[in-house]
Amino acid sequence: MLDEGYIKYESHWTPGPASHVTAARDLEFWRRPLYEAQLIGEYKEHGIGYGNISVRRGSSGLFLISGTQTGHLPVTDERHYSLVTDCDIRANTVRCSGPIQASSEAMTHAAIYALSGTIGAIVHAHSAELWQRHLGKLPTTDADVAYGTPEMAQELERLYRMEGLCDSGIAVLAGHDDGLVSFGTTMEEAATRMLNLARPG
Numbered sequence: 001m002l003d004e005g006y007i008k009y010e011s012h013w014t015p016g017p018a019s020h021v022t023a024a025r026d027l028e029f030w031r032r033p034l035y036e037a038q039l040i041g042e043y044k045e046h047g048i049g050y051g052n053i054s055v056r057r058g059s060s061g062l063f064l065i066s067g068t069q070t071g072h073l074p075v076t077d078e079r080h081y082s083l084v085t086d087c088d089i090r091a092n093t094v095r096c097s098g099p100i101q102a103s104s105e106a107m108t109h110a111a112i113y114a115l116s117g118t119i120g121a122i123v124h125a126h127s128a129e130l131w132q133r134h135l136g137k138l139p140t141t142d143a144d145v146a147y148g149t150p151e152m153a154q155e156l157e158r159l160y161r162m163e164g165l166c167d168s169g170i171a172v173l174a175g176h177d178d179g180l181v182s183f184g185t186t187m188e189e190a191a192t193r194m195l196n197l198a199r200p201g
Contacts, residue, residue: 009107009148014097018078020057020064027053027064028076030123030191035074037198039125042072049073050126050178052103055187056113057083065109067100084110089153104148111153112183115160121187123194126178130197134172134180139165143174169193 018024031053034040040051049071054063063084070080082102086095087110094110096102103109105124112122134140139159145151152173159165170193173179180197184190 010091010093011101012093012095013082013101014095015099016097018081018099019083019097020081021078023055023057023064024076024078024081026187027055027066027081030187031066031076033195034123034125034191037195039123039127039194039198040071041126052105052109052124053122053187053191054084054103054106054109055121056119059117061087061110061113063109063113065096065102065106067098068103070100070103082106089114089150092150107148107150108152108156108181111156112181114153115157116166118185119183120185121190122181122183123190124179124181125194127180127198128178130180131172131178134197135174136172138170138172138180139163139168140172140174141176145175147173147176147179170197 042049049069051071052066054065056063064081067080067082079099082096082098082100084096084102084106094106109122113119141155145155159171165171170182182190182193
């Protein structure tokens with residue numbers, strides 16, 4: 001069942017001007033090859049975008065993330081990114097500001113950042129072929145755990161502490177058809193991990 005793109009948390013969005021413009025441009029630099037590889041894009045038959053990226057901003061839990069339903073855009077700029085200013089995983093609430101609401105995956109991104117202060121950037125991609133090939137081989141979430149939920153935060157922590165996610169930096173989301181996530185200290189590292197996974201051979 002396709003439930004991509006729907007915000008499952010309680011969103012508190014403060015509309016405003018774009019911020020962290022340089023960071024948004026860096027995100028776009030690495031988003032482009034991900035888009036060209038169809039790891040970010042749109043399910044055209046449903047008109048629903050998929051895939052998103054984010055980068056940590058400072059040490060207080062802030063991060064800049066692609067806005068909801070921007071996956072279909074071939075090019076993005078600072079207008080297409082939202083600053084997440086607070087995330088309460090237990091209460092299932094996200095606060096964000098900027099010209100657009102944060103991605104439906106903001107809760108999952110926040111959960112990954114909470115795993116370690118060394119995690120500086122995250123890619124959430126979609127690929128049916130990669131998902132099927134690496135399901136159960138790379139660290140894989142429980143199939144009963146849905147994306148964008150507090151339960152996903154707990155599941156990612158389990159993988160990070162016990163199932164090798166700390167070392168691999170990439171996971172398969174079994175309960176989120178076609179979904180994979182990668183992370184790294186920088187956006188270059190996070191994006192390269194996903195792009196390398198998609199390369200033939």
